[in-house]
Amino acid sequence: MNKLYALSILLYVFVATCLIACSGSSKKSETLPESKHFFWKVSDENSSVWVLGSIHLADSTLYPLAPVIDSAFVHADELAVELNMNDEEVVKEVGEQSAAQGMLAEGTLRDLLPQGMWNTVDSLCTAWNVPIVMIEKTRPWLAAMTLSSYAFMQAGLNPEYGIDYVLLDRAAMDGKAIVGLETAEEQIGALADTTESDSAGVYYLKTTLHEIAEFESLVSNLMQAWKTGDDEMLRRLLDDGEEEVPLQESKFKDEFEQRIYVNRNAKMADSIATFLREDRKVFVVVGVAHLALEKDNVIETLRKRGFKIERF
Template sequence: MKKIFKIYLFILLFSLIFVSGQEVKGENKGQSQKINISPWAVSDLNDAGFYGIYPLDKIKAKADYKRIADKEDLDTLYKFTKEKLGALGISVKNENFIFKDFSRKEILSSINFLLNADDSFSQKIFFGSKKDDYLMVKIPLEEAISLYTRATRIRINESGKAAKAFFYEATKDGSKAYLLGSIHLGTNEMYPLKDEILKAFNESEILYFEIDLTDPDLQNFYDQEMFYKDEGSLKKDLGDDLYRRLEESLKKLNLNIKNLDKVRPWAIYSTLSMDHENKYGKALGVERYFLFLSEREGKEVGELENAQMQSKLFTRLSTETYKELIKNILDELDKNSYKNINRGLYLMQKAWIQNDLKNFNNLIGTEASNEADNEYNKSITDGRDEYMAKKIDEILREKKGRTIFVVIGAAHVAPENSVRRFLEDMGYNVSEK
């Protein structure tokens, strides 16, 4: 299996629906109250988790973010922010800051100290009173996280080190579609996004994904599609030897799949395609990030395809093809574990961050070394770019002057012969942003 990491581009179903993620929930109506946090701080706290300056594993259910920050909190923020900026080559102080009184003024001083900045930088991130009786009060944790998050976002964007991604604008007859090519499985290194992307999102009326991830019936639909509805069984389809080998591999991977014999081959293959313990496969994908933003801002969410269409991409392949695919990936895992797959995902993420179209397209354009992989790749890509382009055109023609924001897999945006080319053929002016 020559370039098996390529399949990471197409496992939207599992990466978005079955990979667990943690987003911060605030006090908005309709949201469960999982943590104690002010509504104004929710976005900054969520960004802190995506950036990696306040790790998601610290964002726990029923955490109290209105409490006064303690030394451990502030040391964590300082440490991870320093590491984040330093890894990007942004100048920071090598020395640690010694927190003493935990006041708002001290937190602002610690940020200026870390960034080698003066008080003018504080004005970009601090919107409270400048009076001493306010500044000298001990700071709530949510405020401290927000200040460090804002400082990180601003300094990374000012340094030109924010993720550039594959981002385009398509315009025609006064209507506009922003096209963002996504990486479905993300990591902290992919954030923050450059400011232009977030400004375009804020400008847009509706957010479109490949499938509507807010659909409450989506999970149930795939739960049903994953399992045989008749007397069929995985063991019968794979044969005793391959089934036994699969069981052994799942145990080694610490994947306990209930009712394994009733799980369809396509779901098994998708599960094996991801390293569930790999840092490059965290639930920090671009769709999750914008889904959170849409929920916070009450932005409407739509879809270019639908769950039924995407499920057919996987289910239309023959049992014999999936037997070969499962055998191939088990061979790869026995030989290299997830080394090559993870390396491929890392390279795609890096190309995405740097807007390196050449390297990205080289990665996804490599032919597989066997017929089953080529058949799989063809099944889940053929015709979709043209369909999505026509759908975007249809949406924009419904209402003149409309602006929409579209988040779809990078493989549908980055190549020249992709959604953007089909839009150009329909008379749109498509430009890179």
């Protein structure tokens, strides 16, 4: 399907927000939290905006959505998502930006990687029936996103069941206005390593390959955390582990988190504050990591600005 092909390009960006940061334990929480969701109502004196954390690739077990989520969506006038993939111009821009920032002008991926890392990439492509030609001219960061997208799909998750995509289709059917919180250039630019050395991209790929080895456990726990609203489990999956990393790799990780989380979270919070100021009835859907990680997440940023926060 053409839509799935276009979505697969975008998913390189989405999936990275989980995979590259995942280096903590993925053991299941021993006790379940009270029934709740990654779903918040943000209010000022006279208006409210609903905010839902999405898993961008999922399966049918997430549906139907909880009644409180469904009811809030029905009563909203607008749906706000990271990127409006129902807009053909946005889809086109995603493809153009991915190609512009993610393809090598000279040489091949193999030239940039240690032999052992290249062998792992080659083995995964063979095992998954992924033509190596799809990988060999990509920069390391885009290779990492490509492989992590395939890993999610190998684990049984599908973009068609992603929460934002399901709600995008519903919004289109219901005639709701759709708002994009970011541009393709902004989102892909946050992830791309286009430096001459590609050193950060090689680090991202190395981390991704390590996580793929434990992917079934990761996916199982990620879905369980979302279904139960388990903050502790989700943060354990998304936060860094305790092991020390070399100074240079720590620098890459910190720079990545600043671009992919902190900077984007601030902009998302600004957009929600604007919706409230303009008294708009908006249902906002963004990746759950933007709402649940402890440092500078969207919800805590809005709380610090004085907005009333309620979790459901």
